[in-house]
Amino acid sequence: MLDVTVQKRLGELALDVSFTSEGGVTALFGASGTGKTSVINMIAGLIEPDRGRIALDDTVLFDDAAGINVPAWRRGVGVVFQESRLFPHFTVKHNLDYGRWMRRLKADAKTFAHVVELLDIGPLLARRPGRLSGGERQRVAFGRALLMQPRLLLLDEPLASLDATRKQEILPYLERLRDDARVPMIYVSHDASEVKRIATRVVRLDAGKVVAEGGVELV
Amino acid sequence: MFDLSPEEWTAVALSLRIAVVSTIVSLPFGIAIAYLLARTNFWGKSLLDAVVHLPLVLPPVVTGYLLLITLGRRAPVGAFLADNFGIVFSFRWTGAVLACGVMAFPLLVRAIRLSIEAVDGKLEQAAATLGARPVLVFFSITLPLTLPGIIAGMVLAFARALGEFGATITFVSNIPGETQTISAAIYTLTQVPGGDAAALKLVIIAIIISLAALMMSEWFARRAAIRLRGE
Numbered sequence: 001m002l003d004v005t006v007q008k009r010l011g012e013l014a015l016d017v018s019f020t021s022e023g024g025v026t027a028l029f030g031a032s033g034t035g036k037t038s039v040i041n042m043i044a045g046l047i048e049p050d051r052g053r054i055a056l057d058d059t060v061l062f063d064d065a066a067g068i069n070v071p072a073w074r075r076g077v078g079v080v081f082q083e084s085r086l087f088p089h090f091t092v093k094h095n096l097d098y099g100r101w102m103r104r105l106k107a108d109a110k111t112f113a114h115v116v117e118l119l120d121i122g123p124l125l126a127r128r129p130g131r132l133s134g135g136e137r138q139r140v141a142f143g144r145a146l147l148m149q150p151r152l153l154l155l156d157e158p159l160a161s162l163d164a165t166r167k168q169e170i171l172p173y174l175e176r177l178r179d180d181a182r183v184p185m186i187y188v189s190h191d192a193s194e195v196k197r198i199a200t201r202v203v204r205l206d207a208g209k210v211v212a213e214g215g216v217e218l219v
Numbered sequence: 220m221f222d223l224s225p226e227e228w229t230a231v232a233l234s235l236r237i238a239v240v241s242t243i244v245s246l247p248f249g250i251a252i253a254y255l256l257a258r259t260n261f262w263g264k265s266l267l268d269a270v271v272h273l274p275l276v277l278p279p280v281v282t283g284y285l286l287l288i289t290l291g292r293r294a295p296v297g298a299f300l301a302d303n304f305g306i307v308f309s310f311r312w313t314g315a316v317l318a319c320g321v322m323a324f325p326l327l328v329r330a331i332r333l334s335i336e337a338v339d340g341k342l343e344q345a346a347a348t349l350g351a352r353p354v355l356v357f358f359s360i361t362l363p364l365t366l367p368g369i370i371a372g373m374v375l376a377f378a379r380a381l382g383e384f385g386a387t388i389t390f391v392s393n394i395p396g397e398t399q400t401i402s403a404a405i406y407t408l409t410q411v412p413g414g415d416a417a418a419l420k421l422v423i424i425a426i427i428i429s430l431a432a433l434m435m436s437e438w439f440a441r442r443a444a445i446r447l448r449g450e
Contacts, residue, residue: 046344072347073356085345088449089363098359103350130449148349 002026002152002184006042006052006062010035015208023184027199029192029219035208036188037082040156043186044079045072056152073102078150078183082157084141086129092140093125099148112147118180119143119173135166139173146181153185159194167194174198192219223420229396230404231424237312237400238380241320242373245327249372250365253331254357274386275325283389286318290390314391315398319380326375334368335361367443374436378429401425 005018015035019026028036041047043054045061048069054062056077061070078099086095096116100107116122119139129137138158145153158174159167171194178185178198189195195202196216204212204219212218223231255261256268274282290297291309300306308314338361346356384402391398393407405421408414 044348046348071352072344073350073352075348076350077348079345079348081341081345083341085341086449087342087346087360088447098346098351099349102346102352102355102359128449144349 001057002043002186003053003055004039004043006039006049006054008038008042008047008050008052010038010208013208015039017205017208017210019203019210019213021184021186021201024200025178025185025187025198026201026203027195027216027219028186028188028205029195029199029202030190030205032190034205036190036205037156039205040079040154040186040188043152044077044154045070045075076103076148076151077154078145078148078152079154079156080138080141080145080158082160084129084137086132086137086140086144088129090128091125092121092127092129092132095129095140095144096125096147099144103148105149111149115143115146118176133166134162135169138162138170142173142177146177146183150183153181153183155185155187157188157190159189159191171197195219223424224417226395227404227417227421230399230401230421233312233315233396233398234381234400234402235428237315237319238377241316241323241380242327242377244316245320245324245376246369246373249324249327249331249376250362250369253328253335254361256328257332257335271328272325274322279322279383279385280389282321283318283386286314286321286386286390290314290317308391310391310394310398312391312397315383315387315400318386318390319383320376322383322386323376323379326379327372330372330375331365331368334365334371337368338364364447367440367447370436370439370443374432377432381425381428381432 001023002021004020006015008015013033013035015038017035017039028039030036038047042049042062049062049064051064052062053060060066060068061075062068087098090098096112116125119142121136121139121143124132124136124140129140132140141158159170162170175198187195187198196219199216202214202216202218203210252267252271256264287309288294290300292298292301292307297309308317342364343356343360346360351359382402384406387398387400388403393399393403399407401421401424405418408418408421
């Protein structure tokens, strides 16, 4: 279970967000500029809240009162960014292996083959990111985040950089990911149709505050 | 036309050795300082930046003289190093390495720093979320992506070291076989009657070495750039 209560001043925006997620796919839904990405970055450990507490199952990741702030690299939280952020100097295969290397996980050929098959990226393994289409890049980014064996997967508008056709291509992969992987996910999006299709629960943000929480009927 | 005397070959070989060693030895320091200047904030950062760039603006003779009065045999730091560690710079080829390293340092740091600043911090963040601690982020992401700048900086430093004259001759003098580089040998030849022909040969060799270094760096830089575009 993920339990988030964070406050942070971001220029004009006073972010004050509190929600919990019991697994499945929780969508952070709202217009752009409402602080969704900032919340994701705080959970990932990439920016520090002014005040608050973030706990994942029995691990406290951040608690300003207790002086706890686990660095990003020790959180075990996978992130898929809007712009895939693949490492340009590595092949796709090495991008996929990066998390396992860094976290010193044992090579697991079965899981690797499974994820590669799930995302249909087998033919891309030897290529470099510069030679991939936007959709392919994003599929590799999903795979890279999954293969680090995260305790939680954060998806920050993973389809926003793609055109409508590509989006339709990727959505089925995302659904497969949701149904196949047992890792809980936070899905940030401003696109209602996407959220309806992917999410199991919705947290609606407006101007840095949670305005509604519930099922996909909120969208 | 390459019928150089043994002394002249010695000067060529010595120049190459001094330039190569000074470039390689100063590289780790150059990368460290460039990283500090590009990615961190600390008290005295602009002072460090200024000191690093000083050899670029000071007359080389001044730099050489400063080295002489700090690291010379009888100078405080020089005597300490000689007595305790047996490290002697003055009138040795190692002193020429130091003088060239100092003179070339601003160019090395500048090229690497610009290159580090151009590395997308978002990739480093992504690496961190994948479990890479900061030192591993540096070696697996930042450093490889900085490679074109490192190559450019090394070539600039090498060329600068090859052409160094003022600081070297002030600090370690012009001793054939020990500190007499191509530049110093040319200078010496132009001071003696009938030395012009030999000087010209050395001039041509200097041009060839410099051109070769530039072309090699172009080639490496282009390859590195292709690699970094991820193609």
